[in-house]
Amino acid sequence: MGQQMKSRLEVTGIYLILAIVFVVIFYPLIWTVGMSLNEGSSLYSSSIIPENFSLEHYMWLFSSESNYLTWYKNSLIVSTFTAAGSVILTSLVAYAFSRYEFVGRKNGLYVFLLLQMFPVMMAMVALYIFLNMIGMLDTLSGLILIYLGGQIPFNAWLVKGYFDTIPRELDQAARIDGAGHLRVFFSIMLPLAKPILAVVALFNFMMPMFDFLLPSIVLSSEAKYTLAVGLFNFINDQFANNFTRFAAGSVLVAVPIAAIYLFLQRYLISGLTAGGSKG
């Protein structure tokens, strides 16, 4: 009897803690949705449960007055190209590092690690000057190029770790059967490495989508902004005045992204632990 009582108390305690955590998680999220539905643009008079329920901010975002849809499109372009490009580039590099012996292989791995350690901020001035020199400042392609180059050290490491777990006997057997280098790569390594490649693709899709620092330096005209820069500029100057619009814009971004994440998180975690802990 005492045992059962204790167990029941414990379970109640667990649920109680989880309930508190739920409140802490949901409060800011619901607050944002509430804000976005308030009438008027002032944060002073807005409340979590709107007195005058209105969709005006959502309408405004889609109106020709705002650049919101352009930003959305820009972000999708940058993210898509970065994701696709990084999967291709990184898997090529990782394949060479995982399966071949060549000059500078071991040192190359150390260099990759070292390059990750220095803050990205350090490169900003040089990148600005560099893009300016080759005339790609304020272009989406310049931004994509930087993302593509910058992701290699980290992701090559991740993917190489995963490739290492694929038994060598598989590609050796294929080689004996007469498959060439590229054939082994495309029909054996890539299909087997799908989980980690999905992780790389997802990371490189999400990262540019919400990176703020680099685009804020590279992009200067409003029609080129990505979502993060655009949304930040909503509230940068008149924080209290535009907040409801910002909230509406955020909700429209956060909902699809959160849905994708929740849907894929299982694969994400398994890919990360496989590549990360063994890599």
Added chain:
Amino acid sequence: MGLPEYNEDHESNQHHLAGKQRRHNPKLALVLSVLFAGLGQLYNRRYLKGIIFITIEAAFLVTMLDFINLGIWGLRTLGTIPGTDHSIRLLVFGVISLIILAIVVTLYVFNIRDAKLQAEKIRNGWTAPRLGEALREAYERSFPYLMTTPGLLLMLFVVVFPLIFAILLAFTNYNLYNSPPRNLVDWVGLQNFINLASEPIWKDTFISVFSWTIVWTVVATSLQIGVGLFLAVLVNDSRVKFKKLIRTVLILPWAVPAFVTILIFAAMFNDQFGAINRDIIIPLTGGEGLPWLSDPFYSRIAIILIQTWLGFPFVFALFTGVLQSISKDWYEAADIDGSSRMQKFRFITLPHVMFATAPLLIMQYAQNFNNFNIIYLFNEGGPPVMDQKAGGTDILISWVYKLTFDTNNYGMAAAVSIIMGLLVSGFAFYQFRRTRSFKEEGEI
């Protein structure tokens, strides 16, 4: 089919050319290749290769020599005439020349080695395969290089070049007052580092920002790992129902873009109209509410709390995955031995979890050390602090941002980033060196 025929051919050739081959001189090939890349290859009768090398060197001499000459000169002097010479542009050209020079020197050394080795092989009675065969072999051997070249080239310009540039910048006096084109930038040696260590205003700022960075990294990361672990163990309890739903909700903060949530929290913590003060603190305690954005102490508390909110779901998801994979046998065995719940956690759960996730957890620390977004988006590193060049919540990276883009003190910013890079790499290298990747040999 073609193979036996080829072998016969090969043998008769060998017989016929034997005398000539013995006289083939590797030293001569080496000297020729040193004189002008490709000559040694011509001597070795590898005409295609020789012509390629000659073309490369000729093209290099014709087009690049001036550029590199100027680059090296610029790197040494950073310009001599104020108003005409643009020091920073010269620095950029200098770094690019160095990179090109390194590539060319590598090719040149490769050319010399290739000429010598091949000549030696010819002397020992080797004849060159036919063109098609040779190309095939070259493809076989250079395959890993072909695979890595596009990625590494891009990386060279986007990661390595900026890094070298920034490191060099740390040894100049590039700041607002002597910025080109009006003025020249000069090499100042270690002056920036000396200022950081000795000049009071720099020293005080550096020490206070540095210590807050360490506190921030350790406390925020440990807290998010602790909360994640605690909740993962809690939800994993066999008596808890609706596990799937609970887990989905707990991962939600990770799924919502951090960029958005930080800005939302910044609004919620706003001193005057934020929801935290208006709806929670004032109704509970009365008074004016807490100065979340204007007092350094409260700002720091707020930032740590927000980071915990943002960071625990990832750790939670990670740990949940591992917890589910721990075999029940362990716990049953422990039950038979009569161990307490604490012991089971300490000796079964914790080692399993830590073993599987250690590298990722270390990365969490490194990430928070460089977590620019939360510091800058929450309060732009504020509030300002008296007698200091940085705000109350500024960590090293956001301070570097301010030094660069607000006060244009590029030299000092670069010096601080070098210190940061060395700190992180020292820490991480020590940790990563023991992982398996380095021990595995690559060979197909």
